Amino acid sequence: MKDFFIDIFEYHHFFNEKLIIEFKTHKSEIPPSTYALFCHCLNAHQIWNARVLKEVELGLHQLHHLEDLPKLNLQNHSKTIQIINEFDFAQLITYQNSKGKNFSNSVREILFHIANHHTHHRGQIISEFRKNNIEPLVTDYIFYKRNN
Template sequence: MKIKPKSKMKEFFKDIFEYHNHFNQKLAEQLTENENEITSRTIPLFSHSINAQQIWNARILNKSQFGVHELHSLEECKRIDNDNFKNVIKILNERELDELISYCNSKGEEFKNSIQQILFHVANHFTHHKGQIISDLRQNGISPIVTDYIFYKR
């Protein structure tokens, strides 16, 4: 059976979000173990990255959204991240990647983007903030976990 290109792209996104979920959970554990040594920006940054995915999922699924800078405990972040992962899988299973989503940003401006564009943005957003968090850990003498995608696939 030949796989359609759209199906390949959906499988790609499932893989990427599985990777992010895996390392978000591990990173939350490392942050918990070192909570007294991390900077004051680390947990808010981690919460923000988790919130962003929740917000984008909610825009697609027409559900209520978190605040972009809403603060959560690390345990809450782990739970929310797992919920986010389940919701992105639901989106990938039930929606088309080229479907346009209308939404308003935090300034009230209206936009439309495809689900594929949104998911790509969320994946990049995680990568960006994960790098910042890892940098914070290093600056505080904590050896961060290795979160490179290629290591995950090995």
């Protein structure tokens, strides 16, 4: 299962890097709300990593400077790989959500949630690219596997 999750997060990291390039290339054409959604994706990834690792969390809707996104993406990826390598997937993590309510979920559930959350919002971002006449990246997992 470790290899599977590493592969999934390599895929997400790869396409986050590509999306950052697209945001730089089409900065004036992309609506601020689409950029904010991508920041939200990176923030949520950091927040879940921080919950597992007991670190300080970013704000869920915090905006970042475009030039800071590659570093945040790399930090997220590195921390997730650390979690995959160091934690038992069945281990329960107790945390507070953004509203202060307590929950517990397994590391496996959290990892799946991070990946699923990225996929969901990446689809929304791609849709926004199309609406703004920007040729979207093909970000399907199988396409990634065929070419990497």
